[in-house]
Amino acid sequence: MREKILELLEKNARMSAADIAACIGSDEKSVEAEIARLEDEHIICGYHAVIDWNRTNEEKADAFIEVKVSPQRGVGFDQIAERIWQYPEVSGIQLISGAFDFAVLIEGKSMREVAMFVSEKLSPIEGVLSTSTSFVLKNYKENGVVIERPKKDERLELS
Amino acid sequence: MRRALNSFIESIPSSGIRKFFDIVAEMNDPEVISLGVGEPDFDTPWHVREEGIYSLTRGKTFYSPNAGLKELRDELSLFLKKKYELSYDPKDEIIVTVGGSEAIDLCFRAMLDPGDEVIIPEPAFVSYKPCVRLAGGVPVVIDLKNEDDFKLRPEDLEAAITDKTKIVFLNYPNNPTGAVMEREDLEPIAEIIKKHDLFVVSDEIYSELNYTGRRHVSIASFPGMRERTVVVSGFSKTFAMTGWRLGYAAAPAEIMKQMLKIHQYAIMCAPTTAQYAAIDALKNGDGDTAMMRDEYNNRRRYLLKRFRDMGIDCFEALGAFYVFPDISRFGLSSDEFAKRLLKEQKLAVVPGTAFGDCGEGHLRISYAYSLRDLKRALDRIEAFVKCLP
Numbered sequence: 385m386r387e388k389i390l391e392l393l394e395k396n397a398r399m400s401a402a403d404i405a406a407c408i409g410s411d412e413k414s415v416e417a418e419i420a421r422l423e424d425e426h427i428i429c430g431y432h433a434v435i436d437w438n439r440t441n442e443e444k445a446d447a448f449i450e451v452k453v454s455p456q457r458g459v460g461f462d463q464i465a466e467r468i469w470q471y472p473e474v475s476g477i478q479l480i481s482g483a484f485d486f487a488v489l490i491e492g493k494s495m496r497e498v499a500m501f502v503s504e505k506l507s508p509i510e511g512v513l514s515t516s517t518s519f520v521l522k523n524y525k526e527n528g529v530v531i532e533r534p535k536k537d538e539r540l541e542l543s
Numbered sequence: 544m545r546r547a548l549n550s551f552i553e554s555i556p557s558s559g560i561r562k563f564f565d566i567v568a569e570m571n572d573p574e575v576i577s578l579g580v581g582e583p584d585f586d587t588p589w590h591v592r593e594e595g596i597y598s599l600t601r602g603k604t605f606y607s608p609n610a611g612l613k614e615l616r617d618e619l620s621l622f623l624k625k626k627y628e629l630s631y632d633p634k635d636e637i638i639v640t641v642g643g644s645e646a647i648d649l650c651f652r653a654m655l656d657p658g659d660e661v662i663i664p665e666p667a668f669v670s671y672k673p674c675v676r677l678a679g680g681v682p683v684v685i686d687l688k689n690e691d692d693f694k695l696r697p698e699d700l701e702a703a704i705t706d707k708t709k710i711v712f713l714n715y716p717n718n719p720t721g722a723v724m725e726r727e728d729l730e731p732i733a734e735i736i737k738k739h740d741l742f743v744v745s746d747e748i749y750s751e752l753n754y755t756g757r758r759h760v761s762i763a764s765f766p767g768m769r770e771r772t773v774v775v776s777g778f779s780k781t782f783a784m785t786g787w788r789l790g791y792a793a794a795p796a797e798i799m800k801q802m803l804k805i806h807q808y809a810i811m812c813a814p815t816t817a818q819y820a821a822i823d824a825l826k827n828g829d830g831d832t833a834m835m836r837d838e839y840n841n842r843r844r845y846l847l848k849r850f851r852d853m854g855i856d857c858f859e860a861l862g863a864f865y866v867f868p869d870i871s872r873f874g875l876s877s878d879e880f881a882k883r884l885l886k887e888q889k890l891a892v893v894p895g896t897a898f899g900d901c902g903e904g905h906l907r908i909s910y911a912y913s914l915r916d917l918k919r920a921l922d923r924i925e926a927f928v929k930c931l932p
Contacts (some may be wrong), residue, residue, distance in 0.1 A: 390840070396914070403918065406848040407841035423663035541891055542564040 385410060389418055390427070395528075397431040434529045445495045445519040449502060450484035461485060464511045471482045473501050484516070495519060549776075555676060558669040559897025563881065567891045577891040578920050581718060583783040583864070584911045585838075588824070588831040591782060595820035599742045600857060603819055607812045608875040610803055611639025611791070618825040619791055627761045628672050629751070629774065631793040638803055639813045641819075643748045643777035643790035645806070650744045650773045650792065651678035651710075653801040659709040661744075664695045665899030666867070668718045668746075675712075683708070686901035689869055692858050693722035697731040704735070710742045713762060716749035717909035719898045721843075723753060726760045741883050743772040748790070749863040751781040751832050754840045763793075778817075780863075781832055782824040787817035807906020839864050842910040842917055847920045853928060864911045867895065871904030873931045880907060887930075888923040 388408045401415040408415075409428045422428040437444045453464050461479050468488060469477050475525055476489035488506070492498035502517055555765065560579075567575060586592075610616060616633035623629040631637050640646040647670065651661070657679040663671050664685045672682040685703050687693045700711065711732075715724040724732075736743060743762055748779050750759040763772035777790030790813075806812075824831075843860065850857040850868050857868040877894035884890050895902025910917060 399914075403845065403914070406845040407914070409844050443852065537584070539580050539582055539584070541567045541575070541577040542560050542893060543581045 385414075385418060386422065389415060390422070393428065393431075397433075432527075434527050434531070436523070436531045438523070443493055445492045445498050446523075447490045447492070447495075447498045447502075448518045448520070449488040449490060449506065450480075450516045450518075451453075451486040451488055451506070452483075452515070453485050453511045454513055455485075456511060464509065467509050468506065471501070471505060473498075473505075552677075552724045555673050560669055563891070563893055563897065565622050565914075566882070570885070575885070575889045575891055576916065576920055576923075578908050578910075578912060578917070579891045579893050580732070580909050582785040582911060583780060583835065584913065585783040585835050587782065587787070587820070589783050590827060591784070591820045592825045594823035595787075595816045598816055598819035603815055604711060605815060605896075607639075607815045607818055609628060609807045609812055610635075610637065611813055612815075614824070615639055615822050615825075618822055619793070622772070622825050623793060627759060627889065628764045629761055629793065630769075632796070635796045636799050637793050638799060639818060640777075640790045640792060640806065641810055641813050642779065642788045643746060645810065646775040646790050646792035646802075647671065647744065647746060647776070648674050648678070649802040649805050650794075651675050651680060652805050653798060653855065654710060654742060654744075654773075655680040656709075658707060660705060660707040661710045661712055662700065662703050662708060663712045664714075666693070666717075666719050666895060666902040667712075667714060667898055670896060671712055671714075671746075673842055680709075681707070684899060684901075686721070686899070687722075688901075689856075689858055689867075693717060693720040693867070694724055694728050695732060696868075698731060698736055702734055704739050704741070708739065708741055710744055711736055712744050712746070714746040714748075716753055716759075718863050719751065719865050719866040719893070719895065719902070721863045721865045722858075723755055725755065725757065725768025729760060729762050730765065733762055733768050736771065736787060737767050741771065743768070744775065745772055746775045748775070748777050749780050750776060752836055752864060753862045754836070754843060755861050770781075773798060778821050778824060782821075782828050783831075783835065784817070784821070784824065787814070787820060789813055789817040789821050793847060817920075827904060839910060842912070842914060845914060846908065846917060846921070847908055849925075853925055855928070864909055866908050866910065867902075867905050868908060869905055871873055873928065875931070877903055877905060884924065884927050888927045890920050890923040890927075 389404055402412045405412045405415045419523050438526055455461050456463060465477055468474055473490050473492055474488055475491045478487045480487045490498050490501060507515055616637045619637050620631055620633040623631055651674050655678045660681045660683045661675045662683050662685060664687050675682045683703055685699050745762055747761055753759045761774055763769050763774050773792055773794040775792045778784040846866050847857055853867050855867055860866045877896045881892055881894040893907040895905030895907060
């Protein structure tokens with residue numbers, strides 16, 4: 385039941401407990417209780433809408449920043465990661481394999497704001513050796529959803 | 544001027560689905576939503592489409608052998624063995640056709656002499672009866688019942704057999720009811736067929752959309768049945784490939800030889816691009832089918848629950864992507880119900896009678912739609928029945 389609930393919520397976080405129950409052949413109360421447990425256990429960590437901000441009047445500038453650091457004795461990468469994730473501009477950070485150590489996703493209001501963040505906040509952090517910033521030019525697909533164009537039903541109405 | 548037309552063809556009615564489609568098309572109302580389609584809402588898996596595109600870039604733009612690409616028939620042979628314990632020689636017992644529909648037409652034309660009877664359990668897909676008649680055969684209908692879960696009962700089959708009966712037609716999992724025949728349901732049917740020395744044409748196009756938790760059983764896998772059965776299937780439902788127009792049939796070599804002759808003269812070969820894509824579907828498409836099946840199953844349970852909560856009787860459909868609710872208690876015919884639902888709530892569904900007279904009192908509801916669409920549509924049905932006396 386857990387996995388089935390998670391699969392459905394991952395696709396549509398707004399699905400009601402009653403609808404989930406109908407789909408998996410359970411009852412509303414049990415589904416609600418299970419979701420509460422999943423939240424308590426921090427397996428469900430949040431619920432978010434996938435938004436195409438480009439279709440709104442809101443100005444946005446997103447950037448991926450690859451960060452190379454020198455890990456510190458005893459605490460490894462985690463402490464540096466924490467110093468980075470504390471900034472509200474950072475919407476995501478992962479430890480990665482390859483030439484760099486962290487992939488950091490920044491959501492800013494403008495390119496200038498992102499540039500300022502990198503030069504004034506990120507780079508000076510102790511242990512950060514170098515950064516490489518890539519601005520997002522166009523968002524095609526996010527969280528499994530194609531942003532670029534809405535899906536249209538092209539089938540005959542009846543067949 | 545002389546009459547251009549064949550009067551027998553003229554006498555064949557056009558499909559009940561088509562008739563309703565015309566009503567919807569005429570309304571031309573963007574508010575209308577539909578639960579009327581008989582094809583998956585999923586796109587063909589990308590790796591399959593990619594393989595079709597790749598075949599084009601390599602210049603694979605020629606006819607294939609009449610029976611289909613050898614590699615595709617080899618894969619089909621493996622697929623039928625692995626999935627349903629069926630053994631067919633890819634050399635002369637498998638043919639690749641333009642959809643399952645062509646395969647059905649080939650069977651009847653290859654097997655029927657004028658006046659031979661074909662038993663067709665109804666409700667059934669709209670094409671079977673006309674295809675039998677076009678091949679010179681006589682369709683004999685068995686009315687299936689809701690209380691039997693729309694399964695074919697041995698006693699009903701026995702009662703329909705005459706000395707003219709040649710073929711028993713089966714379509715499970717079924718369009719439009721979603722009914723499934725399990726091993727224990729098919730066994731007595733197979734015994735009767737052998738006893739009366741009949742043949743079976745089994746349309747198993749929905750075989751991979753089975754929600755029983757057990758695997759699909761083909762009547763051809765029973766002892767003594769292989770030599771008297773033609774299995775028809777295709778890629779449309781299993782791999783969401785309706786527009787590619789690709790199906791197949793598997794039959795004993797003797798029958799296949801004659802089917803191939805008709806196909807050779809009328810069609811030549813199935814589309815080559817589609818055949819290359821289909822090889823990849825068979826090799827690498829298992830996960831895609833499983834994903835779609837899980838999704839359909841969620842929707843199926845959702846619909847059954849909604850109908851039951853509305854107080855509409857709906858038998859537990861365990862296959863395909865249709866449910867077939869019983870709306871007879873509202874005192875409207877299927878046709879009236881569907882027409883008023885369309886007019887008053889702007890929801891298009893297919894009346895059960897499109898699939899035979901015994902579909903009266905029912906609607907075919909397709910769940911080849913997202914849950915979001917299903918929810919919206921079911922809300923409309925709920926609003927509609929609330930207004931009925």
